[in-house]
Amino acid sequence: MNTGIPLPLERFYHWERNEPDRMCYSQPYGDGKIVEFTWxxxxxxxxAMATYLVALGVKPGDNVALISKNCAHWIMADLAIWMAGGVSVPLYPTLTAESVQxxxxxxxxxxxxVGKLxxxxxxxSGVPADVKCISFPLSPESNFPSWDDIVKTTIPMEETPTRSHAELATIIYTSGTTGMPKGVxxxxxxxxxxxxxxANIYESSSDDRVLSYLPLSHVAERMVVEMIHLYQGQQIYFAESLDTFAEDLRRARPTIFFAVPRIWAKFQAGVFSNMPEKKLNLLFKIPFLSGSVKRKLKExxxxxxxxxxxxxAAPISPGLMGWYKSIGIEILEVYGMTENMGYSHSSQQGxxxxxxxxxxxxxxxxxxGDNGEVLVRSPTTMVGYYKEPAKTSEALTEEGFLRTGDVGTIDPDGSLKITGRIKEIFKTSKGKYVAPFPIESKLLASxxxxxxxxxxxxxxxxxxxxxxSESALKAIHGGESRDGIQQDLRALFDAVNAQLNPHEKLKLLVVTKGEWSIENGIMTPTLKIKRNVLESRYQDRIEAWYDTDEKILWE
Structure with a gap:
């Protein structure tokens, strides 16, 4: 354990002491109101909140939960919990009452x-009756003590409490693609x-700006936004809502931007909805227009x-990466898990x-390791799952390597390629094993x-x-025949099958109704597919699908 590394609270005290008037957070409050917080x-x-928590009864080592969409007060609450001696337990803002409980x-x-929800x-109803709640600004109406009232009437803690390297800082519950989430x-x-x-890998500094919109309750946003902010002093702009996201992004003009593949795909779909891809490609080929068009696209x-x-958080298709590169945006893939604080592998520019x-x-x-599983070990490896010693033993080898559950290969230059998930590999009735991940990557190229x-x-x-995709749905809802999309999907089906081994070849593609979302239970809060939900939802219809000779079916 490297006890020479400064801890998050120490870095917070550094900025508070040395850059007190520098902007820390830019928080929208609705109706165009923006409040900027200095250090x-x-x-x-x-x-002030740390003082209040201690007075409320929080003792060293107590677990303190927070549930909210991203906002300045989320990070301030995290810091206050640590100053009060507690352990922060973030909950996703999209959980059901059962999951909250x-x-x-x-x-x-x-x-x-309790914050923006x-x-x-x-x-x-999922919050136990004996839990003491505090409401953030912008939280739903309640009779809980409010953050603003508390900080107005409470004397700020004068001392600068420190925590030890070995102390528990947080319990992060996994998003849970199946069953009860585990507390990391x-x-x-x-x-x-x-x-x-x-922070050092990418030379982040206090001149950098980020837009926070992916859940802070997830390890990726916690590391890329909150922690690097504390260590390097970067400024955080918060998104107000999904409806204002484009405006929030233009307001922040981030120098560092993190997104999951689905967000990158939606950005691209938005571009194509304003200008068809074929027309855009033609403009790219005109020398005196190409640079200007790409610059305006990025703006x-x-x-x-x-x-x-x-x-x-999920694989991104090579085609999507290639398109962004063509307009001057290089997307760097990073890899990590909740169990290693999201810190494992990363791509370098160029x-x-x-x-x-x-x-x-x-x-x-x-x-x-065995079965091609990727095993990683670092100082960021979890100490275990909360109250789950058996599951902890399953996740960690005797040498302290984390079993990622991912199947992969390592090139001679050290580059890691993820080829699937051990638990997702299935066996057909012919006794052959199939990894869905590589096949899905090929389909996502469309x-x-x-x-x-x-x-x-x-x-x-x-x-x-x-x-x-959004572009396909807009085309259909706009009155266009789906025949063209049907033909393209058939071409995709044939092209993908041509690249697969006989036992991997797809029997058919089924186009489902509507989008897959967190709200309908198909996606996790971190936008991962819940395969078990999809399999259960369509299990009774698969036999009928198999009886048809069609290669493209519409639900």
Whole structure:
């Protein structure tokens, strides 16, 4: 354990002391109102809340939960919990009441910060009756003590409490593609090890700006936004809502931008909805127009100042990466898990390769274990799952390597290629094993495919369920015949099957109705597909689909 690494609170005190008047957060309050917090004001509010938490009864080591969409007060609450000696337990702002109850009871959290939420009434019943709640500004109406009232009437903590490297800092519950999420325990040392190294890899500084919109309750946003902000002093702009996202992005003009593949795909679809891809490609070929068009595209996206653009949490198609590169935006893939604080592999500028997630970060050891599983070990590895010693033993080898559950290969230059998930590999009725991941990657290369899921356990041949992209849905809703899309999907079907081994070849593609979302239970809060939900939803219809000779079916 490297006890020489400064911890998050120490970095917070550094900025509070040395850059008190520098902007820290830009928080929209609705109706065009924007409030900017300096490090001085942030420190005042954090210290007042820490005093209040101690008076409320928070003792060293107590778990304190928070549930909210991203906002300045989310990070301030995290810091206040640590100053008060507590352990922060973030909850996704899209959880059901049942999931809220599961996590609150499992974590034994007796305190809860409640913030920006779309459907608090649907969650409220999941909060145990003995939990003491505090409401953020912009939170749903309640009779809880409010953040603003507390910081106005509470004397800020004068001392600067420190925490040890070995102390538990946070319990991050996985988004849970199946069953009860596990509580991943991270010490201050694992957070500090990852944040200090990650900030140096890309030379982040206090001049950088980021837009925070992916859930802070997820490890990626926690590391890329909150932690690097604390270590390097970068300014954080918060998005107001989905409706204002484009405006928020242009307001922030981030120099560092992180998105999941689905967001990158939606950006592209938005461009194509304003100008068809074929027309855009023609403009790109005109020498005196090409540069101007690409520059205006980046300005319209709000990414004209971005020096670093990242993608993670799920695979991104080579075609999508290639399109962004053609307009001057290099997307760098990064790889990590909740269990290693999101710190494992990353691509470097000019060295990214489609299909690869980069090379091991400093202090990360990686090797390929049994069944091709990727094993990683670093100072950021979790100490275990909360109250789950058996599951902890399953996840960690005797040597301390984390079993990622991913199947992959390592090139001679150290580049890691993820080829699938061990638990997702299935066996057909012919006794052949199929990894869905590579097939899905090929299908996602189509501009008409937003999401896909290949299934085939105990079937003679696999099938693929598809959710159409925004551009495809707009074309159909706009009155265009779906025959053209049908033909393109058939061409995609044939092209993909031509690249597959006989036992992998798809029997058919099924176009499902509507989008796959968090709200309808098909996607996790981090936009991963819940395969078990899809398989269960369509299980009774698969036999009928198999009886048809059609290769493209519409639900």
């Amino acid at each position: 001085r004001e942030t420190g005042r509010q954090v210290r 599961q996590i609150m009871e499992h974590s034994e959290s007796k305190y809860l910060f 779309d459907d608090w009434p649907a969650m409220r 325990m991270h010490t201050f040392n694992s957070i500090a090890s990852g944040a200090s190294q990650a 319209a996206l709000g990414l004209d100042k971005a020096r670093l653009c990242f993608s993670g 060295k990214g390769r489609p299909g690869y997630v980069g090379q091991a970060n400093p202090s990360v050891e990686v090797k390929i 501009e008409y495919v937003e999401q896909c899921c290949v299934m085939g356990n105990a079937m003679t041949q696999p099938i693929a369920l598809l959710a159409l």
